[in-house]
Amino acid sequence: MSAITAPLRRSRPPQQAPSSAHLRVVDEPVVRHTLAYAVVMVVLLAAAVFGAVALNALAAGAAVEARALESHVAVAERDYARLVAEVAALEDPARVRSAARELGMVAPGPVRHLVLERSLPSDGDVPSARTPEATTDPLKPLLSLER
Amino acid sequence: MGRRRPHTTTGRTLRSGDELAVRRIRWTLAIFAVLVVASTVKLVEIQVVDAADLAAVGERQRARTLALPASRGRIYDRDGDVLATSVQAATIYADPRAYRGTRTPEGREVPPAGEAGAVAERLAPLLDTDPAAVRDRLEQDRHFVYLARQVDHDLGERIRALELPGVGVLTEPKRVYPAGPLAGQVVGFTDIDAHGLQGLEASYDHVLSGQPGTLLLERAPGGLDIASGIRELEPPVAGTDVVLTLDRDIQHVAEVAAADAMERFAAIGASIVVTEVASGDVLAMASAPGFDPNERGDEDPADRRNRAVTDIFEPGSTQKALTIAAALEEGVVDTTSTLEVDDAIRVGGSTFTDSSSHNPQAWSVSQIMERSSNVGTIQIAQQLGDERLEGYLREFGYGQPTDLGFPGESGGLLMPHSEWWATSLPTIAIGHGVAVSLVQLAHSYGTLANDGVALPPRLVRGTVGEDGRLAPVPAGDPQRVVASTTAAAVRGMLEEAVHGEHGTGALAQVEGFQVAGKTGTARKPLADGRGYSDRYIATFAGMAPADDPEVVVAVMIDEPYPYYGGLAAAPVFTEVMEAALLALRVAPDDSGADLPTAVRLAAAQAERLAEDTDAPEDADASGDDDSTDAPAEDADEPGGGSDDPP
Numbered sequence: 001m002s003a004i005t006a007p008l009r010r011s012r013p014p015q016q017a018p019s020s021a022h023l024r025v026v027d028e029p030v031v032r033h034t035l036a037y038a039v040v041m042v043v044l045l046a047a048a049v050f051g052a053v054a055l056n057a058l059a060a061g062a063a064v065e066a067r068a069l070e071s072h073v074a075v076a077e078r079d080y081a082r083l084v085a086e087v088a089a090l091e092d093p094a095r096v097r098s099a100a101r102e103l104g105m106v107a108p109g110p111v112r113h114l115v116l117e118r119s120l121p122s123d124g125d126v127p128s129a130r131t132p133e134a135t136t137d138p139l140k141p142l143l144s145l146e147r
Numbered sequence: 148m149g150r151r152r153p154h155t156t157t158g159r160t161l162r163s164g165d166e167l168a169v170r171r172i173r174w175t176l177a178i179f180a181v182l183v184v185a186s187t188v189k190l191v192e193i194q195v196v197d198a199a200d201l202a203a204v205g206e207r208q209r210a211r212t213l214a215l216p217a218s219r220g221r222i223y224d225r226d227g228d229v230l231a232t233s234v235q236a237a238t239i240y241a242d243p244r245a246y247r248g249t250r251t252p253e254g255r256e257v258p259p260a261g262e263a264g265a266v267a268e269r270l271a272p273l274l275d276t277d278p279a280a281v282r283d284r285l286e287q288d289r290h291f292v293y294l295a296r297q298v299d300h301d302l303g304e305r306i307r308a309l310e311l312p313g314v315g316v317l318t319e320p321k322r323v324y325p326a327g328p329l330a331g332q333v334v335g336f337t338d339i340d341a342h343g344l345q346g347l348e349a350s351y352d353h354v355l356s357g358q359p360g361t362l363l364l365e366r367a368p369g370g371l372d373i374a375s376g377i378r379e380l381e382p383p384v385a386g387t388d389v390v391l392t393l394d395r396d397i398q399h400v401a402e403v404a405a406a407d408a409m410e411r412f413a414a415i416g417a418s419i420v421v422t423e424v425a426s427g428d429v430l431a432m433a434s435a436p437g438f439d440p441n442e443r444g445d446e447d448p449a450d451r452r453n454r455a456v457t458d459i460f461e462p463g464s465t466q467k468a469l470t471i472a473a474a475l476e477e478g479v480v481d482t483t484s485t486l487e488v489d490d491a492i493r494v495g496g497s498t499f500t501d502s503s504s505h506n507p508q509a510w511s512v513s514q515i516m517e518r519s520s521n522v523g524t525i526q527i528a529q530q531l532g533d534e535r536l537e538g539y540l541r542e543f544g545y546g547q548p549t550d551l552g553f554p555g556e557s558g559g560l561l562m563p564h565s566e567w568w569a570t571s572l573p574t575i576a577i578g579h580g581v582a583v584s585l586v587q588l589a590h591s592y593g594t595l596a597n598d599g600v601a602l603p604p605r606l607v608r609g610t611v612g613e614d615g616r617l618a619p620v621p622a623g624d625p626q627r628v629v630a631s632t633t634a635a636a637v638r639g640m641l642e643e644a645v646h647g648e649h650g651t652g653a654l655a656q657v658e659g660f661q662v663a664g665k666t667g668t669a670r671k672p673l674a675d676g677r678g679y680s681d682r683y684i685a686t687f688a689g690m691a692p693a694d695d696p697e698v699v700v701a702v703m704i705d706e707p708y709p710y711y712g713g714l715a716a717a718p719v720f721t722e723v724m725e726a727a728l729l730a731l732r733v734a735p736d737d738s739g740a741d742l743p744t745a746v747r748l749a750a751a752q753a754e755r756l757a758e759d760t761d762a763p764e765d766a767d768a769s770g771d772d773d774s775t776d777a778p779a780e781d782a783d784e785p786g787g788g789s790d791d792p793p
Contacts, residue, residue, distance in 0.1 A: 085325045
């Protein structure tokens, strides 16, 4: 086995002209931290792989979550559509009338409108004079008793 | 520089060892070189030569293109109450290959995943069907069979939980009509794949259906989405909601009234149209017999017809209001005119008579209308002339479809006056020899109610898009047909036809309101078009309140008994008009009732209703003959008194 020195990768410009052909000044051999370099590379590689796996795992987790949310949305939309239909069915005039009849109600007769004698307070014209009945029945002063 | 060999005593041994090592290294290198070359060749084959095919295979295995159906738009009434909507339903399917042994392309035997009979026994009770029928489908020589479509979603979940071999459950939308038969003929229905087939579901299918979308994604064999895979979404465009002009409550009352009229008068059909005067909006469009779009498989297809739009009939005496309006507008007669009216008139070789004989009378135009005199109306029409009569009838909407855009809408029949016979003028003047749909009749009376301005009837109020805003359907152009004074004069005459001493429409009175309207009775033509049968159409068209109408109601009863419009159609008009005025909160004409009177009337009515409620049910059946309340004289003689209708 022969020891072979590593070749110089870079040469420095000669500082001085060699005084003789068989002797020359050499630099201190470069210390190559091969092991540290390898460790760094392995760590970086491992980090990259771990990062990629972790990102994929996160993405997969997010996809699962998104799928669950989409499922929830679909279920909520389905329930909403069903409830809309149920409400409409419950509000069906035929069903309401039938239910009312079962409760003993009857259809209303002709509508009669009562004409107000004076303006309502909300109209901005508060009645100034009130009849004595006003104290017992607040509606009476507002309804025509004469018509 | 040559390599030196070591000069040792064992140089021969070392030389031999080196050569061996070199030889081994060379062989090793050669093997590696072959492997590298082979790998390179394969790599080139995979990455270059077959790249496209293999990519396609991989994509087929991973990629899934999912169709995203667009949700179909809802149909609402004018107040936003749902008339048609879609819900998610379950569809049960099976792969019959699961119940028979198969062989893979490689020749490997694949045993059955289950036994068809056992699966059918478990499914049949859930699907409410016969196990033999289910088994027959499971044993078909197909890859896919439907076992049940659009069943309840919860049922689908129960079947899915059973994990039956070869049985799957899909989710798909199902069109439902929550109010059942309410406005069934108007709304229409879709097929099982949600394509509109009839009614507004068909005519507005392009609006309601929307645009389906697609989702392209990559999935692992387990069905889980590949997060880093491709995901291309083309979202579906939801269908647009359609808002109708129908009022659900008035529609219900109209449908009940039509069905009751059919039963009470032993008729074969009835139709009712209610319109709002100010807008031309159709508030109700009812036809009996009706049908439930949810259960259309069991219904008679003829019942799906929207008779108010598709069926035409001779309007009979309801036509007289239009004839007289045209004569007033043209100045042929005025409100003070009187005519010497006999009980018969001979025109074109045919004799036309009034419904009851009478001596020659000097009647005003209003009295002619009140008594529904055929002879008097014909005399007025003769002064008007055929050309002007046809022109006005067309302006009132006869002979052409309305702007409803309803599928199958009829435009009615009105021959050009150039093709009229000698008897056509008198016949058409009293509503025979001409045919209209009920919506056309309501439209013509709506014109009189709207001070002579025709507003095209409208059934669709607008559409609601994704922004939730109502986009109104453009209303048709209003067109003046007669002057407001003419319309008011005719309304006054129509009021007399209901409230007058000799009016034929006494049964059309509505408590608290003055009603303007006209009865009509017409024979039905024979199927071959030659002559008339002894079957009748009873009609009534009117409006209220008479001085400033807000609602028009038109009623048509097909082959009722009694067949007079004043007896059969008028009471139905009253029932519907009362409900419409109440729903629209129209103040009664006699709204000035004082409080004690109102309380007394309300109490009396409550007592009466209570008595009716307590009365035995069979009491109604015996007292249901309206003929006892018939007016003493109904001038709507069937056939208009014509001896020989064309």
